[in-house]
Amino acid sequence: MDPWLRSHPIIDFESNRGKLIHFLYEGKRVKAYEGQTIAAALLASGIKTLHYSNKYQRPRGFFCAIGKCSSCLMRVDGVPNVKTCVEPVTDGMIVECQMGKGEISIASEVKVQNCRIETDVAIVGAGPAGLSAAMTASQLGLDVVVIDENPIAGGQLIKQTHKFFGSVKNQAGIRGTEIAKLLVRQLKDMEAEMITGASVIGSYEGGKTLVAVQNNYALKEIHPKKIIVATGSRENFLVFPNNDLPGVCGAGGVQTLVNVYGIKPGENALIVGSGNVGLILGYQLLQAGINVKAVVEAMPRIGGYLVHASKLRRMGVPILTAHTIKRAIGKDCVEGATLIALDEEGKPAEGTEQDVEVDLICLAVGLTPSSELLFQAGCKWTYLPELGGYVAIHSRDLETTKKGVYVAGDASGIEEADTAMMEGKIAGADAAIKLGVAARKTEKIKIEDRKELDLLRASPFSERVKIGKQRVWTLMEDYE
Amino acid sequence: MNPREEKKEAAGVLTKDDITNVIPPKERLQKGSVAIIECVERIPCDPCKEACPLGAISKKSLIEPPRIDWNRCNGCGACLSVCPGLAIFLIDLSLPGGKGLVTMPYELLPVPKVEEEVYALDRRGKPLSKGQIVKTRMSKDKTTVVTVAVDEKIALDVRNIGRTAK
Numbered sequence: 001m002d003p004w005l006r007s008h009p010i011i012d013f014e015s016n017r018g019k020l021i022h023f024l025y026e027g028k029r030v031k032a033y034e035g036q037t038i039a040a041a042l043l044a045s046g047i048k049t050l051h052y053s054n055k056y057q058r059p060r061g062f063f064c065a066i067g068k069c070s071s072c073l074m075r076v077d078g079v080p081n082v083k084t085c086v087e088p089v090t091d092g093m094i095v096e097c098q099m100g101k102g103e104i105s106i107a108s109e110v111k112v113q114n115c116r117i118e119t120d121v122a123i124v125g126a127g128p129a130g131l132s133a134a135m136t137a138s139q140l141g142l143d144v145v146v147i148d149e150n151p152i153a154g155g156q157l158i159k160q161t162h163k164f165f166g167s168v169k170n171q172a173g174i175r176g177t178e179i180a181k182l183l184v185r186q187l188k189d190m191e192a193e194m195i196t197g198a199s200v201i202g203s204y205e206g207g208k209t210l211v212a213v214q215n216n217y218a219l220k221e222i223h224p225k226k227i228i229v230a231t232g233s234r235e236n237f238l239v240f241p242n243n244d245l246p247g248v249c250g251a252g253g254v255q256t257l258v259n260v261y262g263i264k265p266g267e268n269a270l271i272v273g274s275g276n277v278g279l280i281l282g283y284q285l286l287q288a289g290i291n292v293k294a295v296v297e298a299m300p301r302i303g304g305y306l307v308h309a310s311k312l313r314r315m316g317v318p319i320l321t322a323h324t325i326k327r328a329i330g331k332d333c334v335e336g337a338t339l340i341a342l343d344e345e346g347k348p349a350e351g352t353e354q355d356v357e358v359d360l361i362c363l364a365v366g367l368t369p370s371s372e373l374l375f376q377a378g379c380k381w382t383y384l385p386e387l388g389g390y391v392a393i394h395s396r397d398l399e400t401t402k403k404g405v406y407v408a409g410d411a412s413g414i415e416e417a418d419t420a421m422m423e424g425k426i427a428g429a430d431a432a433i434k435l436g437v438a439a440r441k442t443e444k445i446k447i448e449d450r451k452e453l454d455l456l457r458a459s460p461f462s463e464r465v466k467i468g469k470q471r472v473w474t475l476m477e478d479y480e
Numbered sequence: 481m482n483p484r485e486e487k488k489e490a491a492g493v494l495t496k497d498d499i500t501n502v503i504p505p506k507e508r509l510q511k512g513s514v515a516i517i518e519c520v521e522r523i524p525c526d527p528c529k530e531a532c533p534l535g536a537i538s539k540k541s542l543i544e545p546p547r548i549d550w551n552r553c554n555g556c557g558a559c560l561s562v563c564p565g566l567a568i569f570l571i572d573l574s575l576p577g578g579k580g581l582v583t584m585p586y587e588l589l590p591v592p593k594v595e596e597e598v599y600a601l602d603r604r605g606k607p608l609s610k611g612q613i614v615k616t617r618m619s620k621d622k623t624t625v626v627t628v629a630v631d632e633k634i635a636l637d638v639r640n641i642g643r644t645a646k
């Protein structure tokens with residue numbers, strides 16, 4: 001199998017690949033293209049095991065692609081625990097597989113560069129919510145700094161090759177990849193500062209100060225007047241035997257490989273979960289020439305939009321509702337999966353097992369908000385299953401219980417990219433109002449955006465989210 | 481949580497009732513090209529309505545399924561490539577000789593060529609018969625719009641094309 005996508009119906013990878021470079025993996029010379037991450041380049045060379053687990057030395061492979069799990073930690077140029085899924089590969093780099101916990105060599109000298117940034121608004125996360133917040137705040141004349149730990153700004157938008165739903169006045173009908181490019185370009189034109197490849201590792205003084213590390217050496221101390229946390233979410237895991245085999249990947253992780261780096265992580269895929277993420281991924285895999293053997297869904301009905309499901313069905317992909325994965329099959333990597341039907345009580349129906357031959361299992365079983373920075377800032381939080389887990393309590397204007405600290409997008413509760421963009425805009429506008437920027441005009445913009453958000457949430461698919469949001473808002477009112 | 485209750489075997493496919501509602505009356509179909517919008521859920525979306533130059537597509541609100549005035553629709557296909565759900569098709573049953581034309585969005589490679597023989601697939605991806613590509617149009621946003629000629633008896637069920645026997 002040629003792992004490089006030479007042609008694709010939507011994206012031109014071949015003429016956009018970076019310079020051909022080489023790096024060393026366990027002493028072997030491996031080909032890569034500049035701009036790729038280490039993990040992506042390794043996968044393209046057929047190297048599926050990146051790490052061995054600490055206790056049982058089980059092989060671990062690529063999973064999330066956004067630096068949020070620990071599956072891809074490797075030793076790079078002598079430095080252990082490097083998140084190779086977000087670390088760009090460079091010519092001559094020395095990459096080693098890591099056994100368990102890494103050890104920092106005392107002799108290794110780390111050159112730290114310190115820098116202090118002052119700004120009106122600091123936004124953590126350059127996804128749909130963060131970029132939209134930055135746009136609104138910049139348009140209102142505020143100084144904006146956006147920090148993201150991924151090498152490319154755009155969050156999940158950069159891998160969404162499908163056209164977006166929502167309203168035309170808010171980018172519906174445009175592919176996610178194009179929306180990301182548009183927002184990043186507009187922000188650049190407005191001279192907003194974009195810091196990529198930098199992880200915000202802490203928020204101090206009640207969220208008044210942020211500390212970020214860029215490229216493992218540059219320490220940035222950020223002192224903003226307002227903070228908008230738009231850190232998105234991480235993919236949920238599912239319990240089944242062999243779920244840690246290389247080849248069991250998060251849906252978003254697979255999207256990154258296929259749609260950002262133009263790499264095929266397998267030939268035959270199984271998708272677990274029929275929400276919009278799973279359904280869209282299925283279609284994207286077919287576009288990349290990867291077979292989709294089936295989509296399994298534990299619920300008795302499809303979770304996502306019928307139109308997304310219909311696209312898969314008319315391409316001959318079965319969507320097995322009331323089915324789940326019983327186990328992954330394989331020794332060092334995924335070689336197959338056993339599926340099983342679920343009875344009316346949702347229990348596995350013995351005797352209904354069937355094996356499918358796949359080398360890729362994609363988990364699309366929901367997301368959990370990334371709320372850690374908000375907890376550290378001291379924001380009050382609550383557990384709401386309707387919003388995907390622990391979220392910071394926030395107002396309709398997305399301000400948390402810590403004045404001046406906002407949350408927007410999936411970090412405030414799992415929804416869609418279009419709602420994330422609206423939340424980002426509202427948070428950006430509210431921050432501007434509280435900084436005294438054209439208060440009356442800005443208030444009008446904010447009210448319009450709130451109306452638009454309500455319209456998006458009027459769909460029956462948002463029923464649960466609406467319940468969750470109502471609870472969060474009530475908790476905020478009680479707090480105030 | 482999907483608010484649609486569906487039979488397992490029909491998962492992801494329009495129900496018979498849905499199909500009855502989205503297909504125009506026979507007289508209209510025989511007059512010439514017309515858009516069929518297979519979008520029946522309440523989801524927030526409006527590019528089709530905005531794209532129609534004749535104002536034939538209306539929505540009560542952002543989330544209500546689109547309604548189309550088939551008498552106003554002239555089958556131009558402006559709505560077809562903008563639909564994020566790829567749920568709009570054109571059917572033309574005005575041709576002599578028992579042929580029907582189905583126009584659909586197509587986002588796979590290789591881009592179909594005029595005169596190419598393909599399999600005409602139904603909503604479940606099942607081949608119904610062979611068909612022939614009669615027209616292709618590449619839209620600016622890379623969705624190819626493909627017209628396939630099939631037996632008019634199956635035109636209402638053809639929703640995809642297959643390039644290989646499977």
